[in-house]
Amino acid sequence: MSEESWALAVDVQEATTPCSQFEITKKVDRLRGPRNLKGDINGNIIPEKSRGGGGGGGDEDKIDLAEQSLLNKLIRRSLVRNRNQVEVLQRDPTSPLYSVKTFEELRLKPELLKGVYNMGFNRPSRIQENALPMMLAQPPQNLIAQSQSGTGKTAAFSLAMLSHANPANKWTQCLCISPTYELALQIGQVIEQMGKFCPDVKLAYAVRGNRMERGIKLQEQIVIGTPGTVLDWCTKYKLIEPKKITMFVLDEADVMIATQGHRDQSIRIHRQLSKDCQMLLFSATFEDSVWRFAEQVVPNPNIIRLKREEETLDTIKQFYVLCKEKEDKFTALCNLYGSLTIAQAMIFCHTRKMAAWLTAHLTKEGHQVALLSGEMTVEQRAAVIERFRNGKEKVLVTTNVCSRGIDVEQVSLVVNFDLPVDMDGNADNETYLHRIGRTGRFGRRGFAVNMVDSKHSMDIINQIEMHFNRRITKLDTSNLEEMESLIS
Numbered sequence: 001m002s003e004e005s006w007a008l009a010v011d012v013q014e015a016t017t018p019c020s021q022f023e024i025t026k027k028v029d030r031l032r033g034p035r036n037l038k039g040d041i042n043g044n045i046i047p048e049k050s051r052g053g054g055g056g057g058g059d060e061d062k063i064d065l066a067e068q069s070l071l072n073k074l075i076r077r078s079l080v081r082n083r084n085q086v087e088v089l090q091r092d093p094t095s096p097l098y099s100v101k102t103f104e105e106l107r108l109k110p111e112l113l114k115g116v117y118n119m120g121f122n123r124p125s126r127i128q129e130n131a132l133p134m135m136l137a138q139p140p141q142n143l144i145a146q147s148q149s150g151t152g153k154t155a156a157f158s159l160a161m162l163s164h165a166n167p168a169n170k171w172t173q174c175l176c177i178s179p180t181y182e183l184a185l186q187i188g189q190v191i192e193q194m195g196k197f198c199p200d201v202k203l204a205y206a207v208r209g210n211r212m213e214r215g216i217k218l219q220e221q222i223v224i225g226t227p228g229t230v231l232d233w234c235t236k237y238k239l240i241e242p243k244k245i246t247m248f249v250l251d252e253a254d255v256m257i258a259t260q261g262h263r264d265q266s267i268r269i270h271r272q273l274s275k276d277c278q279m280l281l282f283s284a285t286f287e288d289s290v291w292r293f294a295e296q297v298v299p300n301p302n303i304i305r306l307k308r309e310e311e312t313l314d315t316i317k318q319f320y321v322l323c324k325e326k327e328d329k330f331t332a333l334c335n336l337y338g339s340l341t342i343a344q345a346m347i348f349c350h351t352r353k354m355a356a357w358l359t360a361h362l363t364k365e366g367h368q369v370a371l372l373s374g375e376m377t378v379e380q381r382a383a384v385i386e387r388f389r390n391g392k393e394k395v396l397v398t399t400n401v402c403s404r405g406i407d408v409e410q411v412s413l414v415v416n417f418d419l420p421v422d423m424d425g426n427a428d429n430e431t432y433l434h435r436i437g438r439t440g441r442f443g444r445r446g447f448a449v450n451m452v453d454s455k456h457s458m459d460i461i462n463q464i465e466m467h468f469n470r471r472i473t474k475l476d477t478s479n480l481e482e483m484e485s486l487i488s
């Protein structure tokens with residue numbers, strides 16, 4: 001494909017809607033709101049393996065990786081706690097391994113250090129302890145870093161770019177690509193905040209709609225954008241001279257390669273860069289496909305990995321209730337509420353329709369219920385989660401879109417109104433763990449109740465029991481005495 005027709009295809013793919021830099025700033029402001037939410041969330045939303053199936057109905061919520069990533073960012077308030085050790089694989093194992101416990105040790109420009117502290121960061125996060133010295137090292141070192149969302153990757157490479165950019169040079173030196181418009185804006189927002197006291201370092205957004213005059217050369221030292229527009233700016237409009245880029249950051253590699261066309265575009269951008277350009281790649285997950293892609297983009301890398309903290313069922317009492325149909329499940333749920341003191345509960349349904357039905361019925365019974373489902377925009381979802389977290393609603397009914405990400409300390413009960421199944425109708429153990437991992441956190445005790453409405457769902461419970469080697473006890477919700485003795 002010729003350069004021109006290729007660029008046209010990119011235009012189509014990115015669905016250009018003209019908007020000015022001002023409008024982009026407005027959009028940044030709009031996105032800014034939910035990020036500032038207060039509270040104690042420490043979460044991360046990851047794709048569930050189960051993408052519908054098993055329950056039928058055709059209105060299961062599909063998971064969009066980029067949307068989930070954005071939701072994670074919007075609802076997060078602080079670093080995700082992780083007690084795991086960081087694994088570091090150095091390109092040259094004989095060279096000393098530097099790690100820092102303070103930001104001072106990095107010898108940053110004072111204005112940048114001020115920006116870091118101004119964001120409320122007291123010390124580097126676990127991944128930052130090792131990643132920052134590597135990213136700032138001279139001679140430059142390439143890095144592949146993997147750690148779950150919320151562990152401080154964005155802050156780390158934002159700091160690296162701000163430190164790397166030389167304000168005396170009026171050309172683009174740091175280039176960062178991100179899978180979507182919204183995610184790019186989120187990164188830009190971090191750079192702007194952190195670089196608040198470095199007014200000479202300028203940032204440009206290479207995102208759809210940010211139209212630039214052909215032929216001019218950008219003076220901004222940092223460019224953050226999506227692959228299609230960045231490629232346009234490098235090849236079609238020649239606003240950026242790729243050979244002058246000395247730091248290249250590819251964020252959310254896992255989301256990037258899951259997005260149609262982005263993998264190739266990223267590689268095409270990468271090919272135009274100088275061999276000496278420092279390459280940094282970040283990802284929340286690391287399947288083989290991500291790994292193969294990372295190796296293509298980052299030659300001779302140092303590798304840093306922070307394993308995800310294992311979820312555990314140890315503090316959770318698990319039950320199942322035999323029911324016939326949805327009305328019966330609803331009665332069981334009401335009985336549970338009648339006999340237990342439940343701070344907050346999350347209830348998982350398989351389809352949007354079921355979630356809506358249940359929400360309506362619970363509301364009719366006088367419960368304060370919030371509904372979270374896939375037809376909502378990411379911002380609407382973030383707002384619902386925020387209200388629930390603040391205790392405005394006591395029950396959250398949800399489909400598969402949000403089994404992770406919501407760490408609400410008060411959630412004492414998780415109900416699987418529909419059991420999690422994979423495409424083949426078998427138990428989806430991973431999703432089960434994510435769902436009921438919402439409760440029993442921070443050393444508190446939690447309860448999980450599974451509604452069993454057929455022989456098939458009983459089989460699923462048995463599979464889950466075997467998989468985790470944890471007992472799931474039968475609960476008769478019509479027998480108050482038994483319930484009280486079991487759930488005490």
Ligand SMILES: Nc1ncnc2c1ncn2[C@@H]1O[C@H](COP(=O)(O)OP(=O)(O)OP(=O)(O)O)[C@@H](O)[C@H]1O
Pocket residue numbers: 069072073076077078079080120121122123124125128147148149150151152153154155156
């Ligand atoms: N050293 C630090 N001290 C305190 N808070 C930090 C630190 N580094 C980052 N944070 C905050 O922790 C949260 C997560 O950081 P960040 O967004 O950098 O993580 P991430 O790994 O890039 O996750 P994601 O890819 O989902 O954005 C943000 O609210 C950020 O402001």
